[in-house]
Amino acid sequence: xxxxxxxxxxxxxxxxxxxxxxxxxxxxxxxxxxxxxxxxxxxxxxxxxxxxxxxxxxxxxxxxxxxxxxxxxxxxxxxxxxxxxxxxxxxxxxxxxxxxxxxxxxxxxxxxxxxxxxxxxxxxxxxxxxxxxxxxxxxxxxxxxxxxxxxxxxxxxxxxxxxxxxxxxxxxxxxxxxxxxxxxxxxx
Numbered sequence: 001x002x003x004x005x006x007x008x009x010x011x012x013x014x015x016x017x018x019x020x021x022x023x024x025x026x027x028x029x030x031x032x033x034x035x036x037x038x039x040x041x042x043x044x045x046x047x048x049x050x051x052x053x054x055x056x057x058x059x060x061x062x063x064x065x066x067x068x069x070x071x072x073x074x075x076x077x078x079x080x081x082x083x084x085x086x087x088x089x090x091x092x093x094x095x096x097x098x099x100x101x102x103x104x105x106x107x108x109x110x111x112x113x114x115x116x117x118x119x120x121x122x123x124x125x126x127x128x129x130x131x132x133x134x135x136x137x138x139x140x141x142x143x144x145x146x147x148x149x150x151x152x153x154x155x156x157x158x159x160x161x162x163x164x165x166x167x168x169x170x171x172x173x174x175x176x177x178x179x180x181x182x183x184x185x186x187x188x
Contacts, residue, residue: 005060010066071117
């Protein structure tokens with residue numbers, strides 16, 4: 001039976017909680033809550049295990065900081081004996097409007113340090129990802145402050161529903177695969 005590794009990208013520590021860059025952590029926190037599982041600290045990540053309709057799924061939130069996320073991903077791929085095509089990496093995406101979801105079977109790192117680290121660690125970019133739009137409402141030269149900034153009250157109103165949709169996309173990925181999940185969720 002196929003086992004899945006769902007990777008939420010973010011940075012550890014209270015300074016990063018509630019920031020746009022930590023949307024991967026936020027999505028996994030909601031999924032874990034919905035599925036009634038708890039994260040515990042383990043090697044290179046906070047980890048939770050669950051079964052969805054009998055399918056084993058490992059959720060990880062790397063504790064290596066964003067630019068070393070690949071270390072955690074590579075470790076958990078090996079430790080759990082998971083095929084790289086059964087990874088789904090949840091990542092923030094400035095090129096998408098707030099809350100828009102784009103699922104792809106592979107792709108470039110797009111300048112994202114977390115994706116760059118994963119690609120270097122596993123040796124390729126042939127792994128699925130769920131890009132969650134954070135928008136790009138910032139002035140020239142303010143990109144870092146924006147990405148590491150906290151969500152506004154207006155953004156938070158949109159986030160809750162969109163995070164639940166991202167959780168549904170994760171379940172779909174495990175149940176029906178990447179292609180059908182893309183067809184369903186990339187249009188929402």
